[in-house]
Amino acid sequence: FWLRKRHRFLLFSTLWFLIFILPNSNIIPVNALLLEHWLYLPSIGFFIAVSWALERMLKKGRGFKLASIVLIISLTLFYMWRTFERNKEWHDPISFYESTIKYKSDSARIHNNLAMAYADAGREDDAMKEYTKAIELGDYYPQPHFNLSNIYIKKKDYEAAVKELKRSMEIDNDFLYSHENLALIYFDEGKFNEAKKEAVFILKREPNNKIALEIIGRISE
Incomplete structure (x- = not known):
């Protein structure tokens, strides 16, 4: 009651932050990467609290006023610098995932995404290393195997491609992209019965x- 009556802005900003951070707190796990854009809405509460604190400091006298000005300038310069640095990391998918992986090197998903970025840039050897790393970290979803098969197909190593596709289908037999690739390989190799079987399944x-x-x-x- 005292906080509500004397410091309504502080109470409001605290409740705002808690209410909007709760869905993103991963109490109930979600299948998504935790990135800074999840904090955009909750941070409004944080900045309201900072503004409230600075406004009170400005009213307390010359010393507090000077400290407030220094703090405002320091925060502004800090956030300008961090924005500049973060923009460099968001420049392209490769720089973004290379930066992200420094903080989450045990994420199979990030390694897979980095590999896809490498593959799109024509860096196939780097992509293969990252796909392999993703599989080592968590061989429980089909995408890395499917993506790796695409590189093997491009290299005309169909035996290796088929092996990866079959493994992806063991993980998730309803991942139809793998069945498509396998059907195409069988067809190109003249294995029409196997190709037809995959096509019918699809x-x-x-x-x-x-x-x-x-x-x-x-x-x-």
């Missing part, structure tokens, strides 16, 4: 899948 789950329909059509010619 069409049962996605009747309008263009890749599967094309494979069925070409086999039937």
Whole structure:
């Protein structure tokens, strides 16, 4: 009651921060990376509290006023510097994930995302290393194996590609991208029965899948 009556701004800012930080506190785990944009809305409460504290300091006399001005300038310069540095890290996907991985090196997801950025930039060897690292850290989702298969296909190492695709399907047999790649490899190798089997599997789950329909059509010619 005393806090509500004497320091309404402080109470409001504290409640604001707590209310809006709670959904992002990961008390109930969410399948997402915790990044600074999750703090944009909660930080409004923080800055209200800082503004309230500075306003009170400005009213307490010359010494407090000078301290407040120094604090404001210092905070402004600090946040300007951090914004500049963070903008460099957000410059492109590679710089972003290379920066992020310094703080979360045990995340299979970040290693996979970094590998995808490397692959998009044509850095296939670096991408393969990161995909392999992602698999070592957590071999429980199909994307790294599927992504790795794409590189092997590009290198025409179909045996290695098939191995990765089959592993991705062991993890999640409904990950249709892996079935698509496998069907295409089988078709190119002349293994039409295997290719048709994969295409039929895809069409049962996605009747309008263009890749599967094309494979069925070409086999039937």
